[in-house]
Amino acid sequence: MNPKTKQIIISVVSLAVIFLIPQVLGIVKTNICVEFAIGSVYAVSLNLLLSYCGLLSFGHALFYGSGAYATALALRHIPDVSVWSALGLGALGAGVVALICSPLLVRVSGTAFAMLTLAFSQLMFVVCLKYREITGGEDGISGFPIPPLKLPGLGPIELTVPANFYYFAVVVLGICLGLMWFLLKTPFGNVMFGIRDNPTRLEYIGYRLPPSKAIIFIASGVFAGIAGSVFAFFQNVVSTGAALSIMVSFTPIMAILVGGMRTFFGPVLGTAILLLIREFTMKYTERVELVTGLIFIAIVLYMPGGALHLFNLIKMKWFGKAQTAKESSIP
Amino acid sequence: MSLEDVDVDPVTVMYVTQAINGLAYGMLLFLVSSGLTLIFGMMGVLNLAHASFFMLAGYFCYTSLGLVGNFWVALLVAPVAVGILGLFVERFFLRKVAASGLGHMGDLLLTLGISLVIAETVKAFWGTAGLAIPIPPLLEGRVFISNLEYPIYRLVTIALSLMILGIFALILFKTRLGKIVQAAVSDADMVNALGINTPLVFMLVFGIGTWMAGVAGVTSAPILQVYPGLADQIGLDAFVIVVVGGFGSLLGALVASLLLGELNSFGVQFIPRLAPVLMFAFMAVVLAFKPTGFFGERE
Numbered sequence: 001m002n003p004k005t006k007q008i009i010i011s012v013v014s015l016a017v018i019f020l021i022p023q024v025l026g027i028v029k030t031n032i033c034v035e036f037a038i039g040s041v042y043a044v045s046l047n048l049l050l051s052y053c054g055l056l057s058f059g060h061a062l063f064y065g066s067g068a069y070a071t072a073l074a075l076r077h078i079p080d081v082s083v084w085s086a087l088g089l090g091a092l093g094a095g096v097v098a099l100i101c102s103p104l105l106v107r108v109s110g111t112a113f114a115m116l117t118l119a120f121s122q123l124m125f126v127v128c129l130k131y132r133e134i135t136g137g138e139d140g141i142s143g144f145p146i147p148p149l150k151l152p153g154l155g156p157i158e159l160t161v162p163a164n165f166y167y168f169a170v171v172v173l174g175i176c177l178g179l180m181w182f183l184l185k186t187p188f189g190n191v192m193f194g195i196r197d198n199p200t201r202l203e204y205i206g207y208r209l210p211p212s213k214a215i216i217f218i219a220s221g222v223f224a225g226i227a228g229s230v231f232a233f234f235q236n237v238v239s240t241g242a243a244l245s246i247m248v249s250f251t252p253i254m255a256i257l258v259g260g261m262r263t264f265f266g267p268v269l270g271t272a273i274l275l276l277i278r279e280f281t282m283k284y285t286e287r288v289e290l291v292t293g294l295i296f297i298a299i300v301l302y303m304p305g306g307a308l309h310l311f312n313l314i315k316m317k318w319f320g321k322a323q324t325a326k327e328s329s330i331p
Numbered sequence: 332m333s334l335e336d337v338d339v340d341p342v343t344v345m346y347v348t349q350a351i352n353g354l355a356y357g358m359l360l361f362l363v364s365s366g367l368t369l370i371f372g373m374m375g376v377l378n379l380a381h382a383s384f385f386m387l388a389g390y391f392c393y394t395s396l397g398l399v400g401n402f403w404v405a406l407l408v409a410p411v412a413v414g415i416l417g418l419f420v421e422r423f424f425l426r427k428v429a430a431s432g433l434g435h436m437g438d439l440l441l442t443l444g445i446s447l448v449i450a451e452t453v454k455a456f457w458g459t460a461g462l463a464i465p466i467p468p469l470l471e472g473r474v475f476i477s478n479l480e481y482p483i484y485r486l487v488t489i490a491l492s493l494m495i496l497g498i499f500a501l502i503l504f505k506t507r508l509g510k511i512v513q514a515a516v517s518d519a520d521m522v523n524a525l526g527i528n529t530p531l532v533f534m535l536v537f538g539i540g541t542w543m544a545g546v547a548g549v550t551s552a553p554i555l556q557v558y559p560g561l562a563d564q565i566g567l568d569a570f571v572i573v574v575v576g577g578f579g580s581l582l583g584a585l586v587a588s589l590l591l592g593e594l595n596s597f598g599v600q601f602i603p604r605l606a607p608v609l610m611f612a613f614m615a616v617v618l619a620f621k622p623t624g625f626f627g628e629r630e
Contacts, residue, residue: 054436056436056439056440058439058443104615104618104619107618107622108618108622110435111371111377111435111439111578112574112578112618112622114377114439115377115570115571115573115574116574116614116615116618118567118570119567119570119571119611119614119615120611120615122567122607122611123608123611123612126607126608127608130604130605130607131604246563250443250447253440253443257440287451287454287455289447289450289451290447290448290451290452290455292447293444293447293448293451294444294448296440296443296444296447297424297441297444297445297448300428300431300433300437300440300441300444301424301427301428301431301441302431304431304433304437
C-alpha cells in the first residue's frame with residue numbers, strides 16, 4: 001500500500017469516527033469529546049508560543065477568559081446576535097487584549113515573560129472578580145441565550161442539542177487547528193523557529209523581532225479566545241474560576257508536556273491523556289489535580305519529550321524502523 | 332495630662348495605622364522574597380513553589396499547635412520542617428531536572444508541578460476551609476498611644492522580621508559563607524571553578540530560603556489565616572517583588588517589598604476594588620521603563 005492511499009484511508013476512517021461519536025456514545029461522552037476539542041485548540045494555541053517560539057506563558061487563561069467573557073457578554077446584551085458574530089467577538093476580544101499586552105511582553109523573554117503573562121492574567125482575574133455589575137463576579141455570567149445556528153441552505157440548527165453542538169464545535173475547532181498547522185508551514189512559521197533558536201541571528205538577517213513576536217502572540221491569543229468562546233457556548237456559564245483562574249493557565253502547559261513538546265499533535269494527545277486521567281481518577285478521589293501534578297513532575301524529571309517521544313522510542317525499539325526523532329527530541 | 336488625653340486628628344490616625352500595616356506586610360513580603368531572589372540570583376531558578384512552602388509552614392503550625400498547644404514551639408518546628416523539605420526538593424528534584432535538557436523552562440515547570448502537588452496535598456489533609464490560628468496569649472491586646480491604637484502582634488511581626496533579616500545580613504555580608512553566596516550570585520561557574528562546592532552552597536541557600544519563607548508563613552498565620560489559596564496570593568506578590576526589585580538583588584527586594592506593602596495598604600484604604608490590580612500595574616510601569624527592575628543587571 002503506498003503512503004498516499006494509506007493517508008486517504010486514515011483520514012476517511014478518522015472522519016467517520018468523528019462523525020459517528022455522538023451517534024454511538026451517549027450524551028456524557030459526547031460532551032467529554034467537546035471538552036477534548038476545546039482543550040486541544042487551547043493547548044495547541046499555547047504551544048505556538050511554547051514549542052515554536054520558546055516562550056513559556058503562565059497566563060494563557062487571559063485570552064481564553066477574554067474570549068469566553070466577550071462571547072458571554074455579547075450573547076447577553078446584544079439582541080439577536082448570531083452565533084458567528086458572538087464567536088467573532090470572542091476572538092476579537094482576545095485579540096484586542098493580546099494587542100494591548102504585547103508592547104510590554106515582546107520586550108522580554110524567559111522567566112520575565114512567564115511572570116509578566118502571569119501578572120496580566122491575574123490582573124484580568126481580579127478585575128473580573130471585582131466588577132461584578134458587568135461580569136457577575138465569582139458567580140460569573142450564566143443562562144445567556146444561545147441562538148440557533150444559521151447556515152446558508154439549511155434551516156436554523158439548535159445548538160442546545162448536544163449532538164448538534166458537538167458537530168458545531170468540532171468543525172470550528174478543527175478549522176482552528178488547520179489554520180494553526182498552516183501558519184507553521186508558512187515562511188512566517190520559520191521566523192518563529194528562528195525566534196526560538198537564535199533571535200540574535202534573526203535580527204542580523206533583518207527581521208524585526210518585536211513585531212514578529214507580537215504577531216505570534218496575537219495569533220496565539222485569538223485561537224485561545226476562540227477556544228474560550230466555544231467553551232462559553234458549551235457551558236452556558238462563564239465564571240472567573242472556570243475561565244480565568246491560574247489552573248486554567250496551567251492545564252494547557254501540562255497537556256503540552258504530557259503529550260510532547262515541539263510537536264504539533266503532542267498537546268492534542270496530552271489533552272486526551274489528561275482528560276482520561278481525570279475521568280478515571282474522579283471515580284476514586286476528588287483530588288484529581290494531585291494525580292495530574294505527580295504525573296507532571298514525573299514527566300518533567302524523567303521524560304521531558306512526553307508521550308509522543310515515548311511512542312517513538314517504542315516504535316524504534318520494537319519495529320526497528322529508524323524513526324528520525326527530529327521533532328520529538330529536545331536538544 | 333496623660334497621653335490618653337491628647338487628641339490626634341482621626342485622619343492622621345488612619346494614615347499612621349495604614350502605614351504601619353503596610354510596613355508589617357512589606358516586612359513579611361521581604362522575608363518571603365529575599366529567599367526567592369537569592370535562589371534566583373544564584374541558580375537562575377525562579378522557585379514557583381516558594382510560596383507553597385510559606386503556606387505549608389502555616390499548616391504545620393496549625394497541626395503542631397494542635398499537638399503541643401504552644402505557638403513558640405510551632406514557630407520553631409514548622410519552619411525547620413519546611414526548610415528540610417526545601418533541602419530535599421533541591422537535592423532530589425531540582426538538581427535532577429537540570430540534567431533533563433529543558434533549561435530554565437524545566438525549573439519553572441518542575442516547581443510549578445511541586446506547587447500544584449503541595450496545594451492539592453494540603454487540601455487532602457487539612458480540607459479546603461480556612462483555618463484560624465489564635466494569636467499567642469502573650470502578644471494579644473493593643474498598644475495605645477493617645478487615641479492611636481495598634482495590635483501588639485503586628486508590631487512583634489515587624490520586630491521579628493527585622494531580627495531575622497539582621498542576622499541574615501550579618502551572615503551574608505560579614506562571613507566567608509556570605510562572601511561565597513554573594514560571589515555565586517554574580518557568577519556561579521567561576522566560584523565553582525575556584526574549588527568551592529557550589530551545589531552544596533545552592534542546597535544550603537535553598538534550605539535557608541525556604542526556612543525564611545516558613546518563618547514568614549508561621550508569623551503571618553494568625554493575621555491572614557491559613558487556606559489553600561494563600562500560596563497563590565503571597566506567591567504573586569513575591570514574584571512581583573522579585574521582578575520589580577531586579578532578579579537576584581536583595582536591596583531591590585527590600586525596596587520593592589516596602590513599596591508594595593504600603594501600596595497595598597493604602598490601596599485597600601482608598602480604592603478597595605482596584606487594590607489587587609495596583610501592584611501589577613506598578614510592575615508593568617517599572618518593566619516598561621526598566622526591564623531589569625530597580626537594581627537588577629539582567630532581564
